[in-house]
Amino acid sequence: MHFTLDQEDEHFRQEVRAFLKDNLPTDLAERNRRGYHPLREDIRQWTKILNRQGWSGANWPKHWGGTGWSPVRQFIFDEECFLAGAPPVDTAGFKMIGPVIMTFGSEAMKQEYGPRILNGDVYWGQGFSEPNAGSDLGSLSTRADRVGDEYVINGRKIWTSFVETAEMIFVLVKTDPEARQRGISMILVDRKAPGVTIRPIYDIGESHSLNEVFFDDVRVPLTNLVGEEGKGWTYAKFLLENERAFSAEWPRNNANLARLRKFLNLRQADGHRLIDRPGFASRLAQLETDLLALRWLSLRALHEKAGGQSKLPVGSLLKIRGSELLQKIGELQVEALGCYASYVYPDPLGDSSLEETWAPGPDYAPGIMADYFYRRATTIYGGANEVQRTIIARSFLEL
Ligand SMILES: Cc1cc2nc3c(=O)[nH]c(=O)nc-3n(C[C@H](O)[C@H](O)[C@H](O)COP(=O)(O)OP(=O)(O)OC[C@H]3O[C@@H](n4cnc5c(N)ncnc54)[C@H](O)[C@@H]3O)c2cc1C
Known part of the structure; x- marks a missing residue:
């Protein structure tokens, strides 16, 4: 090829x-x-x-x-x-629940959500993980009981990203608590429905995108069930494979490395450029090589996907390589910032009460520490990398 x-x-x-x-x-x-x-x-x-x-x-x-x-x-x-x-x-709309609805949803559901997703009129939160069900998603315990023409949902989700500004949540629930994976269904819930409570979790970079979501007797119409009852696990696997395939984050890796390259080439106050120091130069060269390899791996995966020939767990491969590279680029960015990396620069558009911590520094510095902290999570979200390695091993060993 x-x-x-x-x-x-x-x-x-x-x-x-x-x-x-x-x-x-x-x-x-x-x-x-x-x-x-x-x-x-x-x-x-x-x-x-x-x-x-x-x-x-x-x-x-x-x-x-x-x-x-x-x-x-x-x-x-x-x-x-x-x-x-x-x-x-909106990643959750276009790349996660959108394809699920358009593939498995009822005609009415497709008509209702397809155009709204395309026009940015509806945003989604992903309600999968629970305090006792992350990698082991099958042991989730949030349940939905049929009462008349409604489901009544009770339980708790965690790490639900960006749900605080979403209109809808797609939730994995147990409709048959006795069965394991075959008891799981996927249901769409209005984020503002009575009984839905959202509690923020602030991350190490002091930003807020993570939440706990509590469901207390939340009533949703039966028509909000995606596809068939008990098939939620199948839809979740379809969704997670899509999620992993874009978590190579090639565009973000490419842009972050371009940003690093730019400021390594700038003259510092002492007249020197960081790129002239052998330590920085060799590490940049390694990252450039890794980035090129990720590009080729991504293109190869795309060609194979288009040709329907891929037998590899490509999503898992891309997820591991892409997430690790994001972290490595972030580490070198932070080292290159030197003393300016000791500050969490507040988002200029965010909480103004943090303004006193704003440090004077080069204009490329804000945002780097915030991104660095957040990207510690890339090897966890979308399915922890350790678990992806098992998926790859199983596939090669044909277990
Ligand atoms: C920033 C961020 C955003 C997130 N956004 C969302 C979201 O929007 N919606 C949502 O539903 N979830 C979200 N998650 C949750 C995420 O999917 C889970 O954190 C992830 O699946 C891991 O589950 P866990 O946190 O329960 O860790 P655990 O599953 O308890 O894992 C803990 C450790 O044990 C290891 N481990 C577990 N099982 C195995 C195994 N079988 N083999 C080898 N090692 C294993 C893991 O690799 C990990 O290092 C988000 C997480 C983060 C950090």
């Missing part, structure tokens, strides 16, 4: 670049080039701009209202968007 893109793909890249130049608001790009979580309003605005162009569903086939682009074009599109500083579209 070839790792170079053909001429038509290169034309496509130019078309995307021109679109970004004309349509991506500069203030929005400036905010997103830092390492902070993108603002919901920025995501919403950008999704609507993309949707007007017919490009918000970059990874969706045409019959769902998406672009129908080949995986390689999706790759190019993501790469260019990230480099330009565009915020992502």
Whole structure:
């Protein structure tokens, strides 16, 4: 196979670049080039701009209202968007629950949510993990009991990212508490339904994207069941394989390394450049090599996926390589910042009470520590890397 893109793909890249130049608001790009979580309003605005162009569903086939682009074009599109500083579209909507609804949901569910996801009008939280069910998701205990034409949900979820600003939550529940995986169903819940309580968890970087979600006698119509009762585990596996496939985070790795390269090349106050120090130069070279390998692995996976030939657990492979590389790039960024890395720079758009901790420093410093802290979690979320290694081993050993 070839790792170079053909001429038509290169034309496509130019078309995307021109679109970004004309349509991506500069203030929005400036905010997103830092390492902070993108603002919901920025995501919403950008999704609507993309949707007007017919490009918000970059990874969706045409019959769902998406672009129908080949995986390689999706790759190019993501790469260019990230480099330009565009915020992502809602990952949970477009890459997790959206494909599940459009593949397994009822016609009514597809009609209700498909267009709203495409236009950035509905955001989602992923309600899978529980205090006693993370890697071992099958032992979840949140339950949904049928009462008349409703489900009544009781239980507790944890680590639910960005649910505080979401409209909907897709929740894994037990509809048959006696059965293990075959007792699991997937249900859509309005985040503001009576009985849903959200409690924030602040992370080491003092930012808030994680939550606990409590369900106390939450009533939802039976029509909010995705697909069939007892098939939630099948849908969850489909969703998690998709989640892992994009957790190679090639565009983010690429953009973060470009940012590191840039400030290693800047002259410091003493007139020297960090890149001239052998320690930094050799480590940068190693990261460049790892990044190139990740690109090739991603492209290979895309080619194989498009050709339907892949027998490898590609999602798990990409997840391990991509998440580890994000952490390594973050570590070198922090080392290169030196004394300026000792501060958690507050998000300029975030909590103003943190302003007194703002340290004067180079303009590339804010956001790096925040991102570094958050990325400690990349080897955990989306399925811990240790568990991914087992999946790979099982596949090679044909266990
Ligand atoms: C930043 C962040 C965001 C998240 N967002 C969400 C979200 O939006 N929605 C959601 O539902 N969940 C979310 N999660 C939860 C995430 O999916 C779980 O943290 C993850 O699946 C691990 O589960 P756990 O935390 O219970 O750890 P455990 O499963 O208890 O694992 C603890 C340790 O034991 C190891 N381990 C466990 N089982 C095995 C095994 N079989 N073999 C080898 N090692 C093993 C793990 O690798 C890990 O190191 C998020 C987590 C983080 C950190």
